[in-house]
Amino acid sequence: MLISGEKMDYVNINNLEIFANHGVFPEENFLGQKFLVSAKMGVDIRKAGLSDDLNNTLNYGEICQYITDFMKNNTFKLIETVVERLAEKMLLNFELLKSIELTIKKPWAPIGLPLETASITIKRSWHRAFIALGSNMGDSKAYLDNGLKSLNCDKIKVLKTSEYMVTKAYGYTDQPDFLNACTMVDTLLTPHELLDRLHEIEKEAHRERIIRWGPRTLDLDIIFYDKLIFEDDELVIPHIDMENRDFVLFPMKEIAPNFRHPILNKTMTQLSEQLSDR
Numbered sequence: 001m002l003i004s005g006e007k008m009d010y011v012n013i014n015n016l017e018i019f020a021n022h023g024v025f026p027e028e029n030f031l032g033q034k035f036l037v038s039a040k041m042g043v044d045i046r047k048a049g050l051s052d053d054l055n056n057t058l059n060y061g062e063i064c065q066y067i068t069d070f071m072k073n074n075t076f077k078l079i080e081t082v083v084e085r086l087a088e089k090m091l092l093n094f095e096l097l098k099s100i101e102l103t104i105k106k107p108w109a110p111i112g113l114p115l116e117t118a119s120i121t122i123k124r125s126w127h128r129a130f131i132a133l134g135s136n137m138g139d140s141k142a143y144l145d146n147g148l149k150s151l152n153c154d155k156i157k158v159l160k161t162s163e164y165m166v167t168k169a170y171g172y173t174d175q176p177d178f179l180n181a182c183t184m185v186d187t188l189l190t191p192h193e194l195l196d197r198l199h200e201i202e203k204e205a206h207r208e209r210i211i212r213w214g215p216r217t218l219d220l221d222i223i224f225y226d227k228l229i230f231e232d233d234e235l236v237i238p239h240i241d242m243e244n245r246d247f248v249l250f251p252m253k254e255i256a257p258n259f260r261h262p263i264l265n266k267t268m269t270q271l272s273e274q275l276s277d278r
């Protein structure tokens, strides 16, 4: 399976003409106008190329019909909204589609000045993320089970989860043992949207932040998000301390032994061996 950032093949559609009613001005909604839609769709077409079987790729006829129906059956003010909603629906609906660069042009934009087109282009894709789970209060197994259930939704697909492991508390050690695991997901959420969702799930588990590194019903941390290296006041990716935590590295080694830390340039197997040798 292709992961975003890796080499990709594309199926392309250029300037599909659709008459629809999007626009900020009431007359645009009432009278309608022409839109031109182009899509560069990331799909692994190797299998189709070798098998000559349409089932192994995206059928561009079906895609054009899907785009046309979406454009005609909805009315939005902004073409920004049209591209955003359409890209998301396509990524959710077509299983082989991993990424999309979508452009919508308005050749008749009613601005009273001569222009060829006004247009919006966005790039959206599925992202591969790894999330660590931990609990050391109440029924920890149930908290982890329910956390994973809540995580799995249309925009977050839980693909593979490690065994649950009992671990000694790290950091603040005067507290009960933890139950820990890691899970691999594909998501359409941005890193901050994913963090917000994790916080909501922690809240559903009545997680309270009292002591730093203290006991908790459920803790959910983003360990990796693609090969992203990112830091702001709310979010550090890769997780800042993961290479020192056996309760993260061991489950990571189980589900993604060859995944390479984008800063340390070591695989999960190498990092967990390095930690065991300390």
Ligand SMILES: Nc1ncnc2c1ncn2[C@@H]1O[C@H](COP(=O)(O)OP(=O)(O)OP(=O)(O)O)[C@@H](O)[C@H]1O
Residues within 6 Å of the ligand: 195, 209, 211, 212, 213, 214, 219, 220, 221, 222, 223, 233, 234, 235, 236, 237, 238, 239, 240, 241
């Ligand atoms: N990769 C990340 N995943 C989750 N939270 C993060 C991440 N990077 C930064 N944070 C921030 O850390 C804050 C504190 O998180 P939390 O209360 O879960 O900390 P902790 O679990 O006690 O400690 P630690 O984050 O070291 O495991 C969160 O509100 C979040 O904004």
Ligand SMILES: Nc1nc2c(c(=O)[nH]1)N=C(CO)CN2
Residues within 6 Å of the ligand: 133, 134, 135, 167, 168, 169, 170, 171, 172, 178, 180, 213, 214, 219, 247
């Ligand atoms: N064993 C273990 N120790 C911890 C854990 C955890 O999940 N497992 N989480 C912490 C803060 O996130 C602090 N210490």
